[in-house]
Amino acid sequence: MLAHNDVWNAIDELAAKHGMSPSGLARRSGLDPTTFNKSKRFASDGRPRWPSTESIAKILKATNTSISQLFGFADTGRQAPHVSIPLIGEAHAGFESSLPAGTDSVAVPSPPRIISFPDRRHEPLYALSVVGDSMQPLYRDGDVLFISPNAAANAGDRVVVKLTNNEVAVKVLKEIRDDGYEFHAVNPDHSDVSLRTSDVDWIARIVYATQ
DNA sequence: CCCGAGCTTGGAGGGATCTA
C-alpha cells in the first residue's frame, strides 16, 4: 500500500534525481512553485493532502519519467520485495467506459489507489478491479487483474482491450490480422468481436489475477 | 556586510468536484 508519505517522497526523489528542489520541479513542470512545498502537504487541521493526478502527469512529462518509475522511487529503502501497482479502472466482460474521459493508459485516481504486488518481472504493471459477475466463472466480482503493456500478447492470451473511444473490456485474443484483431468473449453470453487496428488504443496481456 | 536569487511558509481566495 502506498502511503501519503510515499507519494511525496517519490516526488522529492524525482526532483532530486533531476537536480532540482520540489519547487524547482514544480516550476519546470509549469506548476506553481509552491505546489509541492512541505507546508502544503498537510491541511491546517493535520489532514494529509495529496497531489492531483494532473500535477503528477505534468512532472512525469517534464522529467520524461514513467508512472512506474515514479512510484518505484517510493519503494527505495524498503526491504519487502513488493512493487506498487496503480489501479487504473474497472474491468468488464463487455465494452463499457471504465476509465475517466481523456485519460491515458497510465491514469491514476486521485488520491491514487495503489496495490502492493510481490513481483517485478513484468514491470510496468497496472491493475484493474473486476466489477460484477459478467466474467464468471473465469473472474468474479472483486478480483483484481494485473496487466502488463510490455508483455507480448499472442493468440489465446487473455487481454484487456482499450478502444480509442475510452471503452475497456476483458477478452481472449483469438487472432491478430494485418488490419485488426479478432476476440473471443470471456462470457459465453457475449458474442465474439472483430476490431480494426485504428479502433484499438492499446492491448495489455493479463499476467496475474487475484481470486 | 550587502545584495540578489532561490526557496519556504502561511494566508486568502478561486475553481472543480462531491454530497446531502
Next chain:
DNA sequence: TAGATCCCTCCAAGCTCGGG
C-alpha cells in the same frame, strides 16, 4: 441546488546561501 471539501494559484514575508 447549495454547502462542503480539496487542490490549486497568487501574494507577502522571511530565510539561506553564494558572490562581490
